[in-house]
Amino acid sequence: MLNRLAGLCLALLLAACATTPVTVSDERPLVMLVSIDGFRADYLDRGITPNLSRLAAEGATGPMRPSFPSVTFPNHYTLVTGLHPDHHGIVGNTMIDAELGRFSLGNQQAVTDRRWWDQGEPIWVTAERQGVKTATMFWPGSEADIRGVRPSLWAPFDKSMTGDARVDQVLAWMDLPQDRRPQLTTLYFDIVDxxxxxxxxxxxxxxxxxxxxxxSIGRLGEGLKARGLYERTVIVVVSDHGMAATSPERVLVLDDILDPAAVQIVYGGAVTFLNPVEGREAEVERALLGSRPHLDCWRKSEIPARFVLGSNPRVPAILCAAEPGWLLATRDWPVTKPGGAHGYDNQAPEMQAIFIAHGPGVVRGRRLRDLDSVDVQPFLARLLGVQAPRGDGRPKDTEAVTRR
Structure with missing residues (x-):
């Protein structure tokens, strides 16, 4: 008995230490991390989400601030690494690295190259290294062997796969024997974005x-109930950013500001990444830098500190941020119809994401404030009982989720 007590004390000591792996208990919950790309925080108030609204009412929820730029790949990697884009290296959906070349969402060779991702450690790598099985039903980064590690189960992204089919694959993984069943599973939906x-x-x-x-979220819950797993599963629903309405009447044309041949546009729209053509740096800076109606442009070294962006080599020489609802376009790539965009100031109400946690140990009806996307990774690590690398998130921001 004394030996068992000593062992328990040692396990608790290790769990508080940031350097030594823990042994995961069979009593730990299963964890489902669900991302709904582009799900704005106030979508939850529109009366059209009975399943999500029930999870929120029965669990803990609150709006969540994305990282800047508020776009898909940077923020999905922030959610699972606890690092701002400047620190994990995925600074945009499109970016340029001096050694690796050009990265974009549709570049399969880049997306699967671990060198783009190795500046951060996603939670599934942390978990796998500590003996916790994981599965990814799509997630940016999960198709690469980041730091030499892959999830135990994963699938290459297939946009044509329906939401219900994605859920059914996750449930099939839950049918595996306990020694092969993932304790952490990610699930990604893109159609709202x-x-x-x-x-x-x-x-x-x-x-x-x-x-x-x-x-589809309702289908997931019913499937877990049918398997007797619902009561031992913590479902964490997040989004990467919100969405702002745009229109052809709210467009700034780059060609009206400077000669577009003077710059290389790495990424454009709500937030625009630019590199001056060699020899035309002074001309571009004179034309762009500073504030004008609906647009601010900075050198990378002068991006406001609150954006936590500018030190990574992949950040371009100049960054321009449009006012929410406005776009920076060119005559070659005009905006011709109303739609939506993101990438704006991460404090803008339209950019706020969602956070919902539901399941064993989660305080029913808890309303959260001042959540940041970097807070999700330490919360997941706490649920899984693993020690994650220290990141930019504050574990105390999510303590209220489980503190009664």
Whole structure:
């Protein structure tokens, strides 16, 4: 008996230490990390999400501030590494690295190259290294062997796969024998973001996409109940950013500001990454730097500190941020119809993401404030009982989720 007590004390001591792995108990909950790309925080108030609203009412929830720039790949990697983009290296959906070349969402060779991702350690790598099995039903980064480690189970991204099919694959993984069943599973839905871009955040098509994903969340819950796993699963629902309405009437044309041949546009729209062409640096800086109506541009070294961006070599020489709802475009890439965009100031109300936690140990009805996307990774580590590398998040920000 004394030996067992000593062992328990040692395990608790190790759990408080940031350098030594812990042995995960069979009593730890299963953890489902669900991302709904482009799900704005106030979508939850529109009366069209019965399943998500029930999880929120029965659990802990609050709006969550994304990292800047408020775009998909940087923020999904922030959610699982606890690092701001400047620190984990995925600084944009499109970016340039002096050694690796160009990264973009559609560049499969880049997406699967661990060298783009190795500046951060996602939670599934942390967990696998400490003996915790993981599975990723799509997540940016999960197709690469980051730091030499992959999830035990994963699938290459397939945009054509329906939400219900994604849920069914996750449930099939839950049917595996206990020694092969993942303790952490990620699940990703993209259609709300797609509908928001094409139609705007207030369009009927976006509402229909929200309803569809909510139904898939309901399918997940019913599937877990049928397997007797619902009561031991913590479901964590997040989004990477919100969505702002745009229109052709709210567009700044780069060609009206400077000769577009003087710059290399790495990434454009709500937030624009630019590198001056060699020899034209002074000309570009004179034309762009500073504030004008609906647009601010900075040298990378002068980006406001609150954005936590500018030290990583992948950040371009100049960054321009449009006012929420406005876009920076070129005559070659005009904006011709209303729609939606993100990438704006991460404190803008339209950019706020969601956070919902539901399951064993989560305080029912808890309302959270001042959550940041970097807070999710330490929360997941606490649920899983693993020690994660220290990041930019504050563990105390999510203590209230489980503190009664």
């Amino acid at each position: 797609t509908a928001g871009h094409h139609n705007g955040p207030d369009a009927p098509e976006t509402a229909e996409a929200i309803r569809s994903v909510d139904a």
